[in-house]
Amino acid sequence: MRIVLDGMGGDNAPREIVKGAAEASRLIDHEICIVGDGERIGSLLDEFEHDANKIGILHASEVIGNGDSPVKAVRRKKDSSLVKGMEAVRAGEGDIFISAGNSGAIMSGGVFVLGRIRGIDRPAIGSTYPILGQDGVSLLIDSGANAECKPQNLLQFAVMGSIYAKNVLGKEKPSVGLVNMGTEPGKGSSMVKEAFELLEKNRDGSKGVNFIGNVEARDVPIGVCDVIVCDGFIGNVILKMTEGVALSISHLIRRKFSEGLAAKAGAALLYNKLGELKKAFDYTEYGGAPVLGVQGAVVKLHGSSAAKAVRNGIARAIPFMENRVVDTIKCAME
Numbered sequence: 365m366r367i368v369l370d371g372m373g374g375d376n377a378p379r380e381i382v383k384g385a386a387e388a389s390r391l392i393d394h395e396i397c398i399v400g401d402g403e404r405i406g407s408l409l410d411e412f413e414h415d416a417n418k419i420g421i422l423h424a425s426e427v428i429g430n431g432d433s434p435v436k437a438v439r440r441k442k443d444s445s446l447v448k449g450m451e452a453v454r455a456g457e458g459d460i461f462i463s464a465g466n467s468g469a470i471m472s473g474g475v476f477v478l479g480r481i482r483g484i485d486r487p488a489i490g491s492t493y494p495i496l497g498q499d500g501v502s503l504l505i506d507s508g509a510n511a512e513c514k515p516q517n518l519l520q521f522a523v524m525g526s527i528y529a530k531n532v533l534g535k536e537k538p539s540v541g542l543v544n545m546g547t548e549p550g551k552g553s554s555m556v557k558e559a560f561e562l563l564e565k566n567r568d569g570s571k572g573v574n575f576i577g578n579v580e581a582r583d584v585p586i587g588v589c590d591v592i593v594c595d596g597f598i599g600n601v602i603l604k605m606t607e608g609v610a611l612s613i614s615h616l617i618r619r620k621f622s623e624g625l626a627a628k629a630g631a632a633l634l635y636n637k638l639g640e641l642k643k644a645f646d647y648t649e650y651g652g653a654p655v656l657g658v659q660g661a662v663v664k665l666h667g668s669s670a671a672k673a674v675r676n677g678i679a680r681a682i683p684f685m686e687n688r689v690v691d692t693i694k695c696a697m698e
Contacts, residue, residue, distance in 0.1 A: 368458035371400030373465020384674025386414035434468030474658035483697030487657030495587035541579035541589035651680030
C-alpha cells in the first residue's frame, strides 16, 4: 500500500507532518509519499530518524491555505500538495490520501478530483467520537462538511457510516441513531422527520441500516449508538462542544488538584487515572476523520495535528483501504 500524505497542510506543516511520517515509517509496513516542497521536506527528513526505504517525496510548488477559497483553490492551484496528492490516488499511484489542510479544500478536491460515488449526493466527514467509560468509539457523520442537508442525504450518511463502522471500527452490526431534540418519532424539524421515515423504511433492509430511532445529544457521549447521524452543522457543534467541555474539565481538575498540599497529594495518588481521563478525550489518539462518498480513500486530520496525531492518523487509516470501504459503499449504492 502507498499512503499519500499532504506535507504542507495544517497549522504545523511541514515540520510536524514530516516528523509524524518519519515516526510512522518505523512502525508500519507500507510506503509513505509526502507531497509538498521537496527541498524543505527532504531537509526535515534528515532531522528525524526514519526508514528511508518507506518514505518518498512528490514535489508540489503550491500550497492551499486556510484562507483560500476551497473551490477556487482546487481549480487554480493545480500544483498544490493537496491537488497533486489526490491526483496521485486517482491515477492509482497511491491508495489513500491524508491531509490536515483546509477542510473545505479537501472536500472540494474529493468531489472535483476524485469524483463522487454514484448515488451519493453529498460526501460527508465521519469523526470518531470517544465513548465515556468504555473502550471504543462511535462514528459521528456528518461532522462538518454539509451545513444544510436533505432527508436523503442523512440516509446516505447512515449507509456509509454503517459500512465504515463495521469494516474499520469492528462493529458487527452497527446501530444507527438520528440526532434529534427528543427520542419520540414526531420530534424535530420537517427535514429530520422525513429523514426518520426514510431510515425506518430502510431498517435492516438491503442497505443494511440498523436504525434504532432518534437519539438525544446528551446520550451521544455514553455510546447510545455506533453511528450518530446528523447534518454537518449539528455534528460540528457536537464535536466543538465536546472538545470545549473536555478542555474545561481538564483545566478545572488541574486547578483543583494544585490548591494546597492535600490536593497535590491526592493528585499524586490519582496520577494514572487522571492520565487515562486525559487520553480518553485526546483527539490525537483516534487518528483522522474519513471523507466518505468520494471515489477514493481520503482522511482528514485535525488542523492543529502535531507529529503524534499524524503518526496515529497514518496507522489508523490503513484499515480504511485494506478493508475496501470505498468499494463496499459503491456496491451498497448500486
